[in-house]
Amino acid sequence: MFVLFEEAGKFLAGRILSESDASLQVELDSGKRVKVKGVNALLKFEKPSPAELMAAGQKLSTDIELDLAWEFAGEGEFGFADLARDYFSADGKPATLEQQAAALFRLYDAPHYFRRAGKGRFKKAPADILQQALAAIEKKKQVAAQITAWAEELGRGECPAPVREQLYKILFKPDKNSAEYKAVVEASRATHTAPLDLLQKAGAIASPYQFHWKRFLFENFPKGTGFPALQAPEVKDELPLADVKAFSIDDSATTEIDDALSVQGLGSGTVTLGIHIAAPGLAVLPGSPIDAVGRARLSTVYMPGYKLTMLPDEIVKSYTLQEGRNCPALSLYLTLDEATLEIKESVTRLEQVPIASNLRHDMLDSTFTEAFFEAAQSSPPTGVPWGVELTFLHRLAKHLKAQREIVRGKPENFNRPDYNFRLDNPTGGEPQGDEAVSISTRQRGAPLDLIVAEAMILANSTWGQWLAEHGVPGIYRSQASLAPGVKVRMGTKALPHAGIGVKSYAWSTSPLRRYTDLVNQWQIIACARHGRTAALAAPFKPKDAELFSIISGFDAAYSAYNGFQAGIERYWTLKYLQQNGITELTATAFKDNLVRADELPLVLAAVGAQGLPRGAKVRVRLGEIDEITLDVSGTVTERLDVELDESPDPLGEDDGETEMAAGPISIAVDVNEPQTDAAAAAPVAG
Numbered sequence: 001m002f003v004l005f006e007e008a009g010k011f012l013a014g015r016i017l018s019e020s021d022a023s024l025q026v027e028l029d030s031g032k033r034v035k036v037k038g039v040n041a042l043l044k045f046e047k048p049s050p051a052e053l054m055a056a057g058q059k060l061s062t063d064i065e066l067d068l069a070w071e072f073a074g075e076g077e078f079g080f081a082d083l084a085r086d087y088f089s090a091d092g093k094p095a096t097l098e099q100q101a102a103a104l105f106r107l108y109d110a111p112h113y114f115r116r117a118g119k120g121r122f123k124k125a126p127a128d129i130l131q132q133a134l135a136a137i138e139k140k141k142q143v144a145a146q147i148t149a150w151a152e153e154l155g156r157g158e159c160p161a162p163v164r165e166q167l168y169k170i171l172f173k174p175d176k177n178s179a180e181y182k183a184v185v186e187a188s189r190a191t192h193t194a195p196l197d198l199l200q201k202a203g204a205i206a207s208p209y210q211f212h213w214k215r216f217l218f219e220n221f222p223k224g225t226g227f228p229a230l231q232a233p234e235v236k237d238e239l240p241l242a243d244v245k246a247f248s249i250d251d252s253a254t255t256e257i258d259d260a261l262s263v264q265g266l267g268s269g270t271v272t273l274g275i276h277i278a279a280p281g282l283a284v285l286p287g288s289p290i291d292a293v294g295r296a297r298l299s300t301v302y303m304p305g306y307k308l309t310m311l312p313d314e315i316v317k318s319y320t321l322q323e324g325r326n327c328p329a330l331s332l333y334l335t336l337d338e339a340t341l342e343i344k345e346s347v348t349r350l351e352q353v354p355i356a357s358n359l360r361h362d363m364l365d366s367t368f369t370e371a372f373f374e375a376a377q378s379s380p381p382t383g384v385p386w387g388v389e390l391t392f393l394h395r396l397a398k399h400l401k402a403q404r405e406i407v408r409g410k411p412e413n414f415n416r417p418d419y420n421f422r423l424d425n426p427t428g429g430e431p432q433g434d435e436a437v438s439i440s441t442r443q444r445g446a447p448l449d450l451i452v453a454e455a456m457i458l459a460n461s462t463w464g465q466w467l468a469e470h471g472v473p474g475i476y477r478s479q480a481s482l483a484p485g486v487k488v489r490m491g492t493k494a495l496p497h498a499g500i501g502v503k504s505y506a507w508s509t510s511p512l513r514r515y516t517d518l519v520n521q522w523q524i525i526a527c528a529r530h531g532r533t534a535a536l537a538a539p540f541k542p543k544d545a546e547l548f549s550i551i552s553g554f555d556a557a558y559s560a561y562n563g564f565q566a567g568i569e570r571y572w573t574l575k576y577l578q579q580n581g582i583t584e585l586t587a588t589a590f591k592d593n594l595v596r597a598d599e600l601p602l603v604l605a606a607v608g609a610q611g612l613p614r615g616a617k618v619r620v621r622l623g624e625i626d627e628i629t630l631d632v633s634g635t636v637t638e639r640l641d642v643e644l645d646e647s648p649d650p651l652g653e654d655d656g657e658t659e660m661a662a663g664p665i666s667i668a669v670d671v672n673e674p675q676t677d678a679a680a681a682a683p684v685a686g
Contacts (some may be wrong), residue, residue, distance in 0.1 A: 002050050004043040004101060005036045006119060011105065013050030037154070042080075042104060042120045045097050057101025064106040066113050073124040077117045080104040081534055087349055111524055112137065128132055143179050150183035167204050167662050168218040171196065200628060208627030209433020216564045220557070225308055232318035233283040237350060242331065245356040248321055249452050252360040256300065256309065256512040257321040260329075260355055263389040271338045271392065275459045276329040276353045277509050280311075281521035282320040283328070286539045290315060291518075295550070298557040300513040304421035305431045305493040305566045310513050320357050320510060323490035329353040330521060332459050338392075341399045346462055348528050352414045359386065361448040362420075368394075368447050394447055397454035404501035408482065414444030419601040421572050435571045436579060439600060456509045457500060464506035465522050468494035470527045472533040473542050474506040475516045475551060490516075490551045492542075516554050517536050519547070570630050573602050577632070578625060586640065588624070597633065608636030 004013040005028060014028040024036045029051055045053065064087065072086045084095035084103035095103070107114050107122050113135035114122040125133070150160045163170070166180040174181045188195050205211045217225065244262035262274035284290045294310055303310040309316060321327045331353060335345040367384070373394045381387030405411045424436040442449075467474040478495035479488045489499070494504035511518040519540070526538035540547050574581075577600075585602075587595035589612040596603050598617075606620050617640040623633030 002045050002047075003041050004045070004053065004104075005040045006042060007034070007036065007040060011042075011054070011108075013054050015050070016044070037610055039119050043097065043100060048097075053097060053101055056098040060098055060102035061105040061109075063337060064102060066106070066110050068112050069103075069106065070124050070130070072454075073114070073122075075124070077121055077123050077154075079121050080107055081360070083107065083122075114317065117420060129533070147179050147183045147186060150179070151190065154183065154187035154202050155196060157202050159199065159204040162197075163202075164204045167199060171199070172215060172219060174604045190339070196628065198509070205628065207433050209431065210275075211628055212564075212568055212630075213430075213433075220564075221308075222504060222562055227293060227312040228289070230293065230312055230315060232290070233313045235279070235282045237282055239282075239328060239352045241326060242274070242276075242329075242349070242351045242353045244274050244276075244353060246274065246321070246353050247357040247389075248323075248355065249359045249361055249448050252362050255313070255320065255615075256316050256510075257358060258510045258512050258517075259452070259456060260321045260353065261389075261393065261451075262327035262353075263392055266388060267391055269338050270344075271336045273334045273336060273393075273396070273455075275334075275455050275509075276321065276327075276352075277331070277521070278319050278321050278512055279328045279330045279350070279521065279525075280315075280511055281330070281518055281525050283319070284518070286522060294515050294518060295553075298515045298554045299561055301561045302565055303405050304437070304572050305423035305425050305435065306429075310515065316512055321353070321358075323355045323358040326352040326354050332462060333460070334458070336396070341396055346466075348463070348466065348524065350525065350528050357386065359448075361446070365442065365448060366447055373447060375438055390448075390451065393451045393455070397450045399509075400454040400458060401450065407501035408498065410482070412445075417441040417443050419569075421569060423572075433571075437576050439573065439576055441545075441599075457502065457505075459509050460505050460507055461497075461500075461502035463508045463520070464494050464502075465506035466505060466527060467506060467520070467523055470532065471542070472523050472527055472538045473540055473544065474508075474520045475545060475547065475554075476504055476506045478505065480657075488545055490555055492544075492547050493553070515550070519550060567630060569601060570675050571627065573600055574625050574627060574630065574632060576600070576621065577602075582622070583622050584619060585635070587618055587620050587634075589618060590614055595620060595636075602632075604632050604634045606634035606636050609634075612636075612639075 001016045002013060003016050003024060004011060005024075005026070007014075012028060012034075014026040014034075017027055017033065018025040020038075022038050024041060025033060026036050027033050048056070069083060069087055073083055081095060081100050081102045084099045085092065087103065088095045088099045104120065108116075112125065113130060114124050117123045123466065124130075133588040150163060155165070160183070163180045163183060166178070169175065170178075170181050170184055174184075184195050184198065187193075188198050191198060193201070235476040242262075244264060248257050250257055258278050260276040262276065264274070278291075284294075290311065293312070297308070297310045297406065300310045315647040319328065321329070326608060329351060330348045331351055333347050333349065334343050336343055354526055355375060368387075368390055372381070373391055375381075376387065377395070378392040381391065401412065410626050420440045420442060422438045422440070423431055424438075425431055460508075464474060464476060466631040473492045474494070475487055475493055476494055477497060478491060478493075479497050479499045480486050480495075481498045486498075488499060494506070496503055497505040506520050506523060507514060507517045509517060511521045518626040522539045523534075527534040530537045535541070585600065586598045587604075587606070588598060589595050589609050591614070592608070593605050593610040594603055595606045595609050597620075604622075606618070609618065612618065618636045619638040619640060620634040621637045623635065625632045
């Protein structure tokens, strides 16, 4: 005797060895013996053999038309044998074993037509539910056919429009159930080609530059880069007019002029240094529409030839420290001994500051050199505009830097230059990626940069301490020590910053381009207005959850923006190599098989660099450039005889070098170029 039974959703058949009321012992054709519950036994038969019955039933089941079977089925619950009789037998006689098995298999495989009501028992689906199910099945078939068609197009090197439109979503934030994504996966498997290469060959990527730009916008500005219509509110405070002549120092392209300086009392023995910061916080209030825009963006995004400002241009123009205007400002005045440069007193004021000049360091660097300031110490440069003030400020900046280095325990020694990118883009609009690019260098710590950087560090550290003294929380950056692996962190407590060498450090000097600075400005304004009761009046209270939320959002956004800036600068560096036909360059080995170009902002892996001592000078032959992955290969062709520098870079910059600096990019992971806080205090080209 044989039995056909259901086991774990499958139909099996075998010889019955023994049987009780509750179970059967069955031997399968394979020889395996299984225990079968009695309720799972659906058909008992003497012939044909189990294998023959299963084969005949499966074959016959394909002939059963489901629509017709659904019509034959009764309205109530029924067994598979009942349906087999009604479907196959015209005279109402019992169906054959093969017909019963066929009906069982067909019913089981058509849940949209028939619902299971027990072992071997079914109930047909209501007509409306069936129609919905059939429509869904048909739609699924159409989608599957569409996926196949798209995959075939991709395999032929053609990109369907829907796939092109979903390019960045497919690559970086895929909906794995979407037809477009499935088509790319199917084509990738069929052609044994990586998705990015497949899409590139199919013409889905308009240009390498647009690929990087659109990817950044997709991930960080999914709603676009436009601003809502906003009007800058006026400062309602009756602010006194400061008796100073202030000047700013920025790059020519900078429009967000956040900071300016003034010097009074030179030659009297007591000098007053004024650090004046644009004060949008006097008019833009927390929770306002402009605040919402700033909090959404959190920072200005910089890149060669273009930028996305944190605030709309019209808002920036209202509060920027433009020359020829009396500008609302948050001012820090420090009284110093002119001889010893000791700070005797500091005071914070809310006022209008006359901006006499907007100096541009790219136009003045050749004038205000180290040699100029050395000569000016013995012979004051009376004929040079702002020469006397800048000479004092340069002397003060070197003094402040030396004091910080004592706290740090070692000097800041920025031995690599900064690189400036210029694009031949007369319109000033969004670059297209094929503009001619030039790359120039500025030595880090250039005199004018040093003046601004030290003044801003002084303001950020002074105001950071001032907030703490008033019991008002701020957004601080801190670093516990300079030990390897100890990172800069953001928090709400005034903690030391070992990397800079100050007791506390709260970004406060760039409120037009960094949201953290605007938040801190609100807190500082509360201290200036309310003194010891500022903690009650400040917008953000101690342990305020909003502050922690802002820190978290800013950290993520700032990291993403810096990563994009590093990547797009690498793109333009590779473009520069191509445009100038550079196939070889000199470089310095610094880590593993990585080398750093001596005259360009380029790090790459080079064959033959593995095992070279740190600081070894080499000549590298460049290989192919991939503008999509930002990769370029290199081969060491010659070892150049130089004195080696085995010491690590200051602030651990080499040790923090990232994959983006060496390429290639990753489709799934963002990597970011490290940036020190000391560098962040210096002017940023706009």
